[in-house]
Amino acid sequence: MQYERILQDSFDFTSDALWGRWVRWLQLVACIIIFPLMYGYFVRIMRGDTPAPELSGWGRLFVDGLKLLVVYLVYVGFIILIALALIAGAGILGGIGSPVYLVSAIAAGVLFLLVWLVAQMAAVRFSREESLREAFNISAILGHIRAIGWGSYILSQVILQIVLMLVTTVLVFLVTTVTSILGVVIGFLGFVLLPIFLLVLYPGIYIFQYRYNTLVYESAAA
Template identity: 65%
Template sequence: MNYQSVLEDSFGYTRDAFRGSWLRWLQLMVCIVVFPLIYGYFVRIMRGDAPDLGGWGRLFVDGLKLLVVYLAYIGLMLLVAMALIGGAGILAGTNGLVAAVVALVSFVLLILIWLVAQMAAVRFAKMESLREAFNIPAVLAQIRRIGWGSYIFSQVILQIVLMLFMMFLVSLVFLVTGLIGLVAGIIGILLLPVLMLAVSLVVYIFQYRYNTLVYESGTASSPSVTVAP
């Protein structure tokens, strides 16, 4: 996997999704209000090129399906957490070391489930089948083709980039609203949540494109892993 290429493509994709298209900005802001629509848009991102908004019924249904995928994996994470943490609580009174080990194991399992969920979402979008999101052997096979080490490293990079990206965008938002506030008072305060929603859109589009490229790096035609200089 060429991490530099993945990052550059994701940044370019995100830029092109909004550049010169105020109508798309407005449409996406509306989609956030009817939130299954925005998840449907994320599904389209995982399927290919930056999509235009249209086919609202299909967008809504796809969004609901993606929400089902996430809720199912979140539910699994909660069940695992409750079972292991509950066991750790029982063991804490008898053996602190065992309880600590159980807590560590639960943390690792939760991370693994989260990692699987990211690729399961892309698989659902690519295969256009809700069932495929829960085809765990196929999802794990895709991750093995990517390489577990490469995949985990790609997610570490993603979280670091998202953190820096968010810090920059949020700082920019506060600067803009602060300047507006100096001139128009309450208007700057009212614009703050709107601009924060816009920032979240940018971040999510980048993230979904990034994970799509990571998934596609595990195709049979690209089995090797390289790090760009």
Template identity: 40%
Template sequence: MDYIRFLGDSFDYTKEALWGRWVRWLLLLISVVIFPFIYGYGVRVMNGAKPAPELEGWVGLFIDGIKLIIITVVYAIPIWIFAFLPFAAYFIPTSATVTPATGPEPLFDPGMGIVVALGFIALFLVVAIVVGILATFAMVRFSRTGRMREAFRIRALLAHIGKIGWLNCFIALVVLTVAVAIVEFILVLVPIIGAIILLLLMPAFIIFTYRYIALLYESAPAPA
């Protein structure tokens, strides 16, 4: 998989979308604050529009943004659940009482609680990766079809991801995350002005990310 091509294409797409188009840039900055609009614009980017779409049809943008937020929240639920389990695995066993005469005593050795918690942490990482990849493809599938139910056709999503390869998808998303994080980190190191530039570049980061995952989605034909 040509990750460098994904990065290059996404950069060119973002540059064409914003450079010299200051009104669009300003409107996207406002949309970041009223965030359903920026999510709705992301739907249009992930839909494969090229060049980048204009900011129009604001009601549609808002509705699509709300739908995309709902999709991401639903996919985040299992991650939240598994994030809680390590704490429950440690604190529930070690806080239980067994005899009123001696006061509170753990039902299990605290060391065992730690081992169980570490096991749940490992499980959480696996679940987070799997659900994260599924959610990414679900967002694009919704954007391409315009139907929310398509975002939850798990069999179709699994088949699509399988064509590309789970490892390829994971590496592609890591490359994206690292690339964006490096730029953001460099900007944060610049006193005062770096934070301002980072804020101004938020639309660029968002467009870049959505275009990148759209390219990843397109790297294999999506099931009907």
């Protein structure tokens, strides 16, 4: 897997999607309020649309966003139920702090990571196949991850999280610095602007993430 190429493509895609396209950027910020529209846009990104798709067909966008949310909710719900069952069962059998409880907590953590990894590719598969059923076709999803290579796939997600953490930290620092200066200059209004600035940055962070995972998904055929 060519990690550098995937990162560069994702940065370029995000820049093309937002920079100089202020109407689209403002539309995406507004979509945060009606969040299924935002997730519907992410579905279009995962379908592999290039260049960055326009915000159009609002009804389809809303429905696709709701479906993607269902996919995530099912996977998150599964993680929570199994983790609670493991930890609660261990608590009953051995009590909190016992070796059984510790092993169960570790098992729950490993399960969380595994399901989270599957969910990332499940979202892309759902978008590509345009079928909710395919989002839960576990054998096909695991087969696709094997085609990518489990080691390559896990490393790609580690790289993604590190990049997101670094970019987010830098952006938050810059925004906080600017709003602090504004706070001194114009009083309380400067600090009120902080959450607004962060909301403006939100679309870019997630466009980058979804484009990145789309390219990781496509790397199986490379």
